[in-house]
Amino acid sequence: MASTTSRSQAAADKRRQILDAAVRVFARQGFHACRVSDIADEAGVAYGLVYHYFSSKDEILDTVFLERWNVLLHVIAEVDAGEGSARDKLHAIASFIVDSYRHDPDVMKVIVVEVTRAANSFGRTHLSKIREAYALIAEVVAKAQEAGELRSDVTPDFAALAFYGTIEQVLTGWIFALLPQSPEDVEAAKTQIIDTICDGLDVIGLRAT
């Protein structure tokens, strides 16, 4: 059984190895511009092995996306269910996404560039999963509105969109190297996102705080 375990462990490792390599290659060249052989080369395995673990190039990206996105959904759901002010909750969500980027920029780049914005390909495929995230965030907002924490004249859906859109745009800024991304910058971004989205750009909002 030890041998069985270690064998399947080795297999799992190879699969992970290919997945990780794919993320690097997707991030570097883009999904369309890279060939399956690039992934195999990057992973240091034979061409055919990629197809031993995945049925298609598409499935690799699907897996990369779902693996991470499901974690995100889980985290948002937990945050939503937990205690704290709306501001704290939104901060926790933004932090998680930003930390995800800091921890593995390539994965987030692939997810943003190849999936959540790819309206004609993987974005369409995973639309319901993407929508789930918006819905969970909207849920956070809706509860806070009922509690009088957040203004009610912006619909929860719209608020969720603005919140997530700001975060994704920050990620895009890093991806495009339009924003500084030193560890301090990345850390600071969390607060900036929350401050901007919660207090607004107006001085009035600031004064009030």
Add this chain to the structure above:
Amino acid sequence: MASTTSRSQAAADKRRQILDAAVRVFARQGFHACRVSDIADEAGVAYGLVYHYFSSKDEILDTVFLERWNVLLHVIAEVDAGEGSARDKLHAIASFIVDSYRHDPDVMKVIVVEVTRAANSFGRTHLSKIREAYALIAEVVAKAQEAGELRSDVTPDFAALAFYGTIEQVLTGWIFALLPQSPEDVEAAKTQIIDTICDGLDVIGLRAT
């Protein structure tokens, strides 16, 4: 010379015809998923004619993007140079983009999906153009900060990103059919974007207004 004019007019019309067809096809199928022949078919012209007017498939998308983006840059620059509060200026910019979408959703869809978010292909190519837009918006913000109209603890660059990101996310919401897009909804979005981004989600910001 009249004949020369009318001939070149006819040529310009054909070019426009192909360009418009390309936009519809890109919007419907995505740049990668469509073939040059699809564009020719949609335009009702022969396959080879596309190459008479454009040197490559890429150049068609480049043209679509630049034509519209240059207008956008021009408008933002004018707004920036004009009179009015920061809020009014941002409102004018958001309005222009939203109206652009209302007027021709396909063009904006193509621009957002295939260019401004396509970090590994056209986004990279047109990065400086995209950056120009951010810079102009940041300019509006910077001036307003100097005038004490907008809070200064958010960098103009970050503010521009959040502002444009929210707009683009709203467009994405329409593109993905996640947001209602009746004429009223589209119109209302302008104000919602400005209110959200200027006043923030917090009730405090609202009360202050």
Add this chain to the structure above:
Amino acid sequence: MASTTSRSQAAADKRRQILDAAVRVFARQGFHACRVSDIADEAGVAYGLVYHYFSSKDEILDTVFLERWNVLLHVIAEVDAGEGSARDKLHAIASFIVDSYRHDPDVMKVIVVEVTRAANSFGRTHLSKIREAYALIAEVVAKAQEAGELRSDVTPDFAALAFYGTIEQVLTGWIFALLPQSPEDVEAAKTQIIDTICDGLDVIGLRAT
């Protein structure tokens, strides 16, 4: 219009050129063993042109088969509708098939080897067409049975099978080079087929004639 005609004529010629080349290659190497590039090479055209005229490798074989088989069906139907004894009619049908082989052995080889005997691939696809031929021959037999020309204790279906099976086996004999195939041999085969199938192998049948 002359130019249009000649252009489409040229196109038709290219298509024919590819089709003829495919027949030679299929006959020489077999459908599965040959590559599309072999067909293109044999035809002296570029790889892609094959796909300009045919949507797939399969479609080429389908076309080869149907083109010839439809002629065969037409001939059998005409023979059936015409005058003459059953023996004459069967002779005419056998003659046509044998002459087809003499005229273009490759086409018949491809049809027999790749289609009418390929129970798991093209034979299944074209089963109804193959069945039509059997049915037409059975029709000839049935009429002759009613007229008292042929014995009635063998079902028309079975008779058609035996008749066509003998012919196909002769073709197979030539294809495998098991039978001599000089022009005289081929010509003589027509009568041998008819004599054998009509009179039987027994001396009795012969004596009776």
Add this chain to the structure above:
Amino acid sequence: MASTTSRSQAAADKRRQILDAAVRVFARQGFHACRVSDIADEAGVAYGLVYHYFSSKDEILDTVFLERWNVLLHVIAEVDAGEGSARDKLHAIASFIVDSYRHDPDVMKVIVVEVTRAANSFGRTHLSKIREAYALIAEVVAKAQEAGELRSDVTPDFAALAFYGTIEQVLTGWIFALLPQSPEDVEAAKTQIIDTICDGLDVIGLRAT
């Protein structure tokens, strides 16, 4: 030694298990359309084990064919050497083949479809074995012609071809489900084949009988 025997017995069983599975898979999907893993799955053994017992996919089909074909050759040779009229001998041969089909339709289907008619692949490989069968049948005919039992104006080779061709066509009729194949139909086919091939289709031959 008992253990050795039982061990090699077990090995022989596994080999047989794989062979039988291969026949089912070949019959169902065709040789080319099936993968080695399909055979392994059907046999319920591991992928690699197939290669422990056979050196290649081809060798499996070779084995299937030769095993059965050698029996056929042996039977025909015995019939030829035995007593009885030509008609009886031919009946015995036809009966054996038909019974073979009844007993295991898949094996005969594979032999006919993948070997004896596959002029460009296995048919070529096993041509001499196939030829042996024709030669043995021709031998039966030749002897009968010398004895005055069968007409002499049809060459033994041709007669053998017609005889075997009719049988194979009947098998093909069953394989394609063009002929009824109830036990009675299958049984009756034996006589029909002999009657047709010996007496011919003409009424004259029948009357004479």
Add this chain to the structure above:
DNA sequence: AATGAATGAGACTTCATTCAT
């Protein structure tokens, strides 16, 4: 200007076979 046939490089995917365990 206009047509569409012709070109050929390139990518995904399949699968027989090998090999380490």
Add this chain to the structure above:
DNA sequence: AATGAATGAAGTCTCATTCAT
């Protein structure tokens, strides 16, 4: 004997681009 992961050659089909007319 048994397993199934690993290998990589090979083939089909696509499609941007060119070119002759």
